[in-house]
Amino acid sequence: MKIYADRVPTALRQLVTDLLVVAWVYASIRVAMWVYDLIEKLAVPGQKLEGAGTGIADNLSDVSGKVGRIPVVGDDLTEPFESAANAARSLSDAGQGQQDVVADLAWALSLGLLVFPLGLVLFLWLPLRVRWMRRAGAAATLRKGPAGRDLLALRALANQPLRKLTRIDPDVAEAWRRGDDDVVDALAALELRALGLR
Numbered sequence: 001m002k003i004y005a006d007r008v009p010t011a012l013r014q015l016v017t018d019l020l021v022v023a024w025v026y027a028s029i030r031v032a033m034w035v036y037d038l039i040e041k042l043a044v045p046g047q048k049l050e051g052a053g054t055g056i057a058d059n060l061s062d063v064s065g066k067v068g069r070i071p072v073v074g075d076d077l078t079e080p081f082e083s084a085a086n087a088a089r090s091l092s093d094a095g096q097g098q099q100d101v102v103a104d105l106a107w108a109l110s111l112g113l114l115v116f117p118l119g120l121v122l123f124l125w126l127p128l129r130v131r132w133m134r135r136a137g138a139a140a141t142l143r144k145g146p147a148g149r150d151l152l153a154l155r156a157l158a159n160q161p162l163r164k165l166t167r168i169d170p171d172v173a174e175a176w177r178r179g180d181d182d183v184v185d186a187l188a189a190l191e192l193r194a195l196g197l198r
Contacts, residue, residue, distance in 0.1 A: 009193070013196075014129075014196055017125075018129075036106045040106050046099040049091060049095030049098065051095070052092075052095075054092045057088035061082075064078045064081035067081060132196075136196060139152060143188065143192060150184060153183075159194070164190060169183050
């Protein structure tokens, strides 16, 4: 059975749309977090490289300090150990650099994944929602005044599908011109329903 949009009440459509938008944003954030976590796993080799480089550099520095205490030749023997310790520190720095690159990549891809879905929400859905809220608010204010009922009826004549109008009265425009209270009320109610109001 096919459901036509005009048979579903506007308030229900708005609620379903709002829930879908919330689910869309939540799912987009979860996917972006999953991608971030997945890419962050690429930093593990860099962490191991940094740890190994730091450990080797510390051990070589300790050995260099102990060898340096040997009388007469100690200073000459420390130089190769210090050079090796510096090379190990470079290895450690390379591991840290790799982790930084992975972290930057994880952030960039995660944010890139969020741009499209959140852009749709901010630039398509939100303006439509705000416009509907303004129209519904104005209609709610109009229905309180005596002339508001006539204006809502006129909007219904201008905006509503002809089949809905002819259900109210076969000659709905003439009945509205005469000021038929039942027709004017029915037209105003039709316009309010179209905006999700009762």
